[in-house]
Amino acid sequence: MDNLTSEQRSLNMSRIRGRDTKPELQLRKGLHALGYRFRLHVHNLPGRPDLVFPRYSAVIQVNGCFWHGHDCHLFKMPTSRHEFWAAKIAANKERDKRTNLALSNEGWRVLTVWECSLKGVKRQPLSEVLDCCGRFLRDDAVDAAVISSL
Template identity: 45%
Template sequence: MTRSQMMRAVRSEDTKPEVLVRRALFRAGLRYRLHRHDLPGSPDLFILRYNVVVFVNGCFWHQHGCKFTSRPKSNPEFWNDKFTNNVVRDVKTAWKLSLMGFRVATVWECSVKNDFARTVERLAAFIRGDEESVEI
């Protein structure tokens, strides 16, 4: 399998952590829209009632820095550029969304895996609260 074939195989929507978060928020009574492609970064969830966008980020692809974050040893120049561009794009996207008046939540894959109940609790509190942004 070539690198481009592997990259195409990686899902950007409907990942396992994203689906878990969506189901939990729905059970908590929060309604949302999925993948608003007309917004910067195509947020995973858009909650109009609270003016909130939610990104569920993979720790590897967005270089969170936790134990799930690593860097491939082969072709390091490619991967360093790729990860740097991802991180810069994430920052710019959050900034653009906040300028548009949205509150931005970033949920990391590791928090979903490590303490799911606490993650959902914190996210629901953020959505119903008044903080400008949160990383969980």
């Protein structure tokens, strides 16, 4: 049972951002400080990736563990309206697969950085996450890599 009124719930949901999230801003600031230059949310690429590195033919997606259904300590399926949330998260996962495939087909390498790698009790040091991102960008052979707290 939801303890909030529909107006309160609507206000809470309206404040959830799809871009410029704290994990994304952390990653952007760190990569920029290391000398990597990127474009943000490029509209003509599938899925509008969070960070686009044209020089490296690579994109980095920063995924929230709840919204993308990551199997980690930050994800818990809601108990109210279970069917709605299960369908929504499953659709998000399917869309992520299609987007990554479309990006790959267009010649882009894809790295997914999960929110749990930057936040929560199992987070990794930011320097390690940035180092992994840097290795991904410099290594042409890597494709569809994932950084997670698991």
